[in-house]
Amino acid sequence: DIQMTQSPASLSASVGDRVTITCRASQSIRSQLNWYQQEPGEAPKLLIYGASSLRSGVPSRFSGSGYGTDFTLTISSLQPEDFADYYCQQTFAISVTFGGGTKVEIK
Amino acid sequence: EVQLLESGGGVVQPGGSLRLSCAASGFTLSNYAINWVRQAPGKGLEWVSSITGSVRNTYYADSVKGRFTISRDESRNTLYLQMNSLRAEDTAVYYCAKEPYDNPPFNWFDPWGQGTLVTVSS
Numbered sequence: 001d002i003q004m005t006q007s008p009a010s011l012s013a014s015v016g017d018r019v020t021i022t023c024r025a026s027q028s029i030r031s032q033l034n035w036y037q038q039e040p041g042e043a044p045k046l047l048i049y050g051a052s053s054l055r056s057g058v059p060s061r062f063s064g065s066g067y068g069t070d071f072t073l074t075i076s077s078l079q080p081e082d083f084a085d086y087y088c089q090q091t092f093a094i095s096v097t098f099g100g101g102t103k104v105e106i107k
Numbered sequence: 108e109v110q111l112l113e114s115g116g117g118v119v120q121p122g123g124s125l126r127l128s129c130a131a132s133g134f135t136l137s138n139y140a141i142n143w144v145r146q147a148p149g150k151g152l153e154w155v156s157s158i159t160g161s162v163r164n165t166y167y168a169d170s171v172k173g174r175f176t177i178s179r180d181e182s183r184n185t186l187y188l189q190m191n192s193l194r195a196e197d198t199a200v201y202y203c204a205k206e207p208y209d210n211p212p213f214n215w216f217d218p219w220g221q222g223t224l225v226t227v228s229s
Contacts (some may be wrong), residue, residue, distance in 0.1 A: 001169075034215045036152075043202055044152065046217035055217065087152055091213040094166055096142075096154040 002026050002090050006099030012107040019075040021102045023088035028068045032092040035064055035073045038085045038101075047086075048073065078104070109133040109218060111203050116223030123193050123227070129186040129203035129220055136184050137161065140212035143177065143188050144219075145199035155201070156188065160209030171197075193227045200224050 003026040013019050023033065031051040036044040046055045048064035051071055061076040075082055083106055088099040115127040129141070143155040156177040157166040165177050176189040186203055201223055204216035 032213075036216075043219040043221055044216075045219070046215055049215040049217075089152075089216070091215065094213065095168060096157075096213055098152040098154070101151045 001095045002029060002093050002097055004088055004090055004097050004099040006086075006088055006102055008102060009100065010103040010105060012105045013078050014107045015078055015080060017078045017107075019078050019082075019104060021073045021086055021088075021104075023066075023071045023073070023099050025069045025071075025090055025092075029090045029092035031067055032090055033064075033066065033071045034089045034091065035062075036087045036089065037082075038087065040084075044087065075104075109205065111205060111218065111220035113201060113203055113220045113223040116201065116225045118226045118228060119193055120229050121194060121227055124189070124191045125193065125225060127188040127190065127201055127223055127225070129188075131184045131186065131205075134205070136179055136186060137181050139209055140206035140214075141179070141186050142204045142206065142212075142216055143186075144202045144204055144216070145197075145225075146202070146222075147196075147199045150199075153199075157206075157212045158186070159212050162210055164210070164212075166212070190225070193225075195227050198225060198227050 005024045033051045035048040038044040052064045063074045065072050086102045110132045112130045140159045142157045158177045174192045179186045202219045204219040
């Protein structure tokens with residue numbers, strides 16, 4: 001299976017901060033990388049697909065980049081509703097795998 | 108509006124069986140690939156199984172292969188996950204999630220249902 005390593009596992013930030021989460025694949029996955037947001041007690045929601053395409057309805061402060069093995073999710077100006085867990089996911093291989101998650105907390 | 112609604116979770120003893128359902132509305136299930144994903148309490152996400160639309164190809168994670176079976180009833184527009192020989196490590200919230208296409212599967216998952224909790228315990 002392709003291993004997905006997310007970092008950091010958690011971070012504390014303030015409203016208005018720029019936040020960056022990284023995801024590294026154990027082999028090239030081209031651009032088959034997606035990002036999800038999960039609020040407490042809720043199901044995950046798609047934010048970014050194909051490494052850099054913003055899902056319709058998702059605020060433009062979210063952006064994704066990367067290709068091959070290294071990917072980044074950036075929140076340009078953190079808002080109160082962005083405090084949540086974030087997961088990357090590779091869909092290059094039949095056995096889909098997720099990163100371990102990043103918890104974004106209020107500083 | 109595209110929606111998925113899971114049901115069928117509960118408490119089951121180790122070695123027991125359970126069938127989860129995922130009722131789809133706002134779209135025809137057989138036109139898309141659909142997945143099951145689970146999340147153990149306080150843990151991350153783990154893909155479990157997928158079924159494609161028209162061809163009905165099925166895929167399973169190694170951790171459930173031979174024990175779980177994914178299927179669907181087109182007349183009910185409902186997806187199922189039959190879980191046999193359940194173990195304590197199968198305890199999790201189980202989500203169903205839609206893909207944007209029929210085939211090939213494994214693109215992105217959107218939307219997800221609200222989930223149903225399965226607890227395997229004696």
